[in-house]
Amino acid sequence: MALSEAARLRAEVGRQEQELRVLRERLARVEAEESGPGLEAELPPLPARAALSAAEIARYSRQLVLPQLGVRGQLRLASCSVLVVGCGGLGCPLAQYLAAAGVGRLGLLDHDVVETSNLQRQVLHDEAAWGTPKAFSAAAAVRRLNSAVQCVPYPAALGPATALQLVRQYDVVADCSDNVPTRYLVSDACVLAGKPLVSASALRLEGQLVVYNHNGGPCYRCLFPTPPPPETVTNCADGGVLGVVPGILGCLQALEVLKIAAGIGSCFSQCMLVFDALEGQFRNIKLRPKKRDCAVCGDHPTITALQDYEAFCGSSATDNCRTLSLLPSDDRISVEEYKKLLNEQAPHVLIDVRPQVEVEICCLAHALHVPLSKLEEKNEECLETLGKIICEGKQRANGTAAFPVYVICKLGNDSQKAVQILQALSVKEFGSLVVKDIRGGLMAWATKIDPTFPQY
Amino acid sequence: MAAPVSLLVEFGGGAELLFDGIKKHQVTLPCQQEPWDIRNLLKWIKQNLLKERPELFIQGDTVRPGILVLINDADWELMGELDYKLQDQDNVVFISTLHGG
Numbered sequence: 001m002a003l004s005e006a007a008r009l010r011a012e013v014g015r016q017e018q019e020l021r022v023l024r025e026r027l028a029r030v031e032a033e034e035s036g037p038g039l040e041a042e043l044p045p046l047p048a049r050a051a052l053s054a055a056e057i058a059r060y061s062r063q064l065v066l067p068q069l070g071v072r073g074q075l076r077l078a079s080c081s082v083l084v085v086g087c088g089g090l091g092c093p094l095a096q097y098l099a100a101a102g103v104g105r106l107g108l109l110d111h112d113v114v115e116t117s118n119l120q121r122q123v124l125h126d127e128a129a130w131g132t133p134k135a136f137s138a139a140a141a142v143r144r145l146n147s148a149v150q151c152v153p154y155p156a157a158l159g160p161a162t163a164l165q166l167v168r169q170y171d172v173v174a175d176c177s178d179n180v181p182t183r184y185l186v187s188d189a190c191v192l193a194g195k196p197l198v199s200a201s202a203l204r205l206e207g208q209l210v211v212y213n214h215n216g217g218p219c220y221r222c223l224f225p226t227p228p229p230p231e232t233v234t235n236c237a238d239g240g241v242l243g244v245v246p247g248i249l250g251c252l253q254a255l256e257v258l259k260i261a262a263g264i265g266s267c268f269s270q271c272m273l274v275f276d277a278l279e280g281q282f283r284n285i286k287l288r289p290k291k292r293d294c295a296v297c298g299d300h301p302t303i304t305a306l307q308d309y310e311a312f313c314g315s316s317a318t319d320n321c322r323t324l325s326l327l328p329s330d331d332r333i334s335v336e337e338y339k340k341l342l343n344e345q346a347p348h349v350l351i352d353v354r355p356q357v358e359v360e361i362c363c364l365a366h367a368l369h370v371p372l373s374k375l376e377e378k379n380e381e382c383l384e385t386l387g388k389i390i391c392e393g394k395q396r397a398n399g400t401a402a403f404p405v406y407v408i409c410k411l412g413n414d415s416q417k418a419v420q421i422l423q424a425l426s427v428k429e430f431g432s433l434v435v436k437d438i439r440g441g442l443m444a445w446a447t448k449i450d451p452t453f454p455q456y
Numbered sequence: 457m458a459a460p461v462s463l464l465v466e467f468g469g470g471a472e473l474l475f476d477g478i479k480k481h482q483v484t485l486p487c488q489q490e491p492w493d494i495r496n497l498l499k500w501i502k503q504n505l506l507k508e509r510p511e512l513f514i515q516g517d518t519v520r521p522g523i524l525v526l527i528n529d530a531d532w533e534l535m536g537e538l539d540y541k542l543q544d545q546d547n548v549v550f551i552s553t554l555h556g557g
Contacts, residue, residue, distance in 0.1 A: 086557050088557050089556075089557055090557040091557070175557075176557045177555075177557055178555065178556050178557040179555060180555050183555060200557065201553070201554040201555050201556055201557055202554060202556055202557060203469075203470065203554045203555075203556040204470065206468060206469055206470075206554060207554065208469070208551075208553065208554050223524070224521065224522065224553065225521075226521035227521060227522070228520065228521050228522025228553065229512075229520060229521070229522075231512070232512055232520065232522060232552070233522075233555055234470060234556070235555075235556055236556045239470065239556070241556060246556075246557060272524075274468065274469075274551060276468065279479075283529065284529070285524075285526055285529055285530065285531065286529065286530045286531060286534065287531045288531045288533040288534055319556065376508060377507070377508065
């Protein structure tokens with residue numbers, strides 16, 4: 001007997017409901033994987049592997065035939081987990097090569113989102129990922145490359161409350177971070193958890209690499225017991241970096257992680273690699289051994305739990321540019337106030353104190369360019385030009401009051417230093433002046449006054 | 457009387473920016489009563505090479521935290537730090553540690 005129409009439809013609804021349930025479960029699994037388990041979550045251990053599948057043999061054949069790696073090494077890679085702290089210029093190539101080589105699990109940690117200025121060096125992120133957390137963007141790219149690698153994205157900052165528990169869950173840690181407090185935090189956590197730390201850094205055209213806390217070698221604190229003064233630390237935004245330089249360092253870092261994970265061992269314990277891209281030079285430096293009086297890895301450690309690393313270093317655990325406050329507020333004006341002065345055609349001189357290379361990127365056409373470095377050295381030629389321009393300005397102004405001079409730079413830090421120098425010089429060199437800086441500099445001008453002005 | 461000592465003094469990792477951006481300096485330390493050591497070399501550098509903002513390089517009688525000193529490609533801590541007696545043709549490198557990534 002044929003089914004009634006109603007019965008046929010009931011069966012169809014049931015079938016579709018079952019399909020939906022399956023889809024919903026899959027979606028929940030994918031969402032959970034994509035959003036990450038949270039820093040505190042306990043991960044299941046990677047299963048022990050006794051043999052490679054035919055697909056794995058085909059995939060990794062070019063490295064399997066290396067006697068130094070072989071099947072044994074590959075099986076070790078497959079059961080190894082690596083925590084990548086920072087998915088930027090170092091972390092991207094590192095994660096890429098570790099995934100390609102068949103590492104079992106990659107923890108990808110980064111608190112930032114993808115910005116346009118990252119794309120020049122952070123090669124796992126693309127234009128479509130703009131605004132996405134870097135941990136997710138990196139995880140998605142790594143999954144596309146090798147779906148067998150378990151990716152655990154952590155879109156969060158690493159702090160003393162969570163770092164130790166997280167580090168304990170991984171076999172090897174790669175420090176690809178961009179700031180001093182995080183470097184001390186990661187190193188201390190690795191010492192307390194007994195994990196090897198493969199650490200690299202890059203800036204401008206140079207890079208450095210060391211493996212810490214491995215084979216009885218020193219830790220980061222053995223080398224640097226005292227953090228550097230914050231004013232001596234330069235970030236990539238201020239100092240600049242050629243993308244391929246962290247790329248090279250991230251690849252070298254991946255190499256050392258793979259050697260440790262495969263049981264080959266690293267040659268950079270108690271040894272620093274220094275790379276100078278301009279000279280094309282790699283230098284291997286023999287470092288001090290582990291220090292018996294080290295505060296964290298020595299014979300009588302005073303640091304037995306993670307501490308407040310931002311307080312210890314006197315700087316924040318980000319690579320944001322610093323904001324100095326050197327001048328009283330009376331000696332500063334906003335970009336809005338300066339725009340008003342321009343509209344009123346008020347007589348003044350504007351001095352741009354950025355380095356030449358930045359002036360070539362963009363500038364205000366009416367500004368006089370005098371780099372801060374020339375002011376600091378009281379360069380005679382520059383002071384003479386400046387004196388002449390101010391003198392002309394004064395004549396045009398025809399006033400008796402002190403002549404206004406405004407100073408601008410990229411963000412409003414160097415301009416304050418320049419104001420202090422000019423104020424000290426002014427009466428002797430230029431007669432009576434009122435010197436002020438423009439708060440927030442040209443980047444504030446770009447965001448608040450002229451959206452067509454380039455931001456860099 | 458110690459004979460003059462010729463050295464290759466190098467700066468890197470950004471430390472060269474305190475020395476007009478010049479990384480390699482071939483220097484000759486003059487004859488003096490005492491033998492030249494790193495402590496004296498730092499004083500000599502401060503007087504002869506370092507023009508601006510010495511506090512970014514030297515603190516007290518030693519280098520500021522974050523600068524690694526290498527003597528002939530070895531960490532100065534293996535060589536006696538400030539007390540290392542300089543030999544003719546030694547290579548002394550001052551490297552500022554990098555933190556970017």
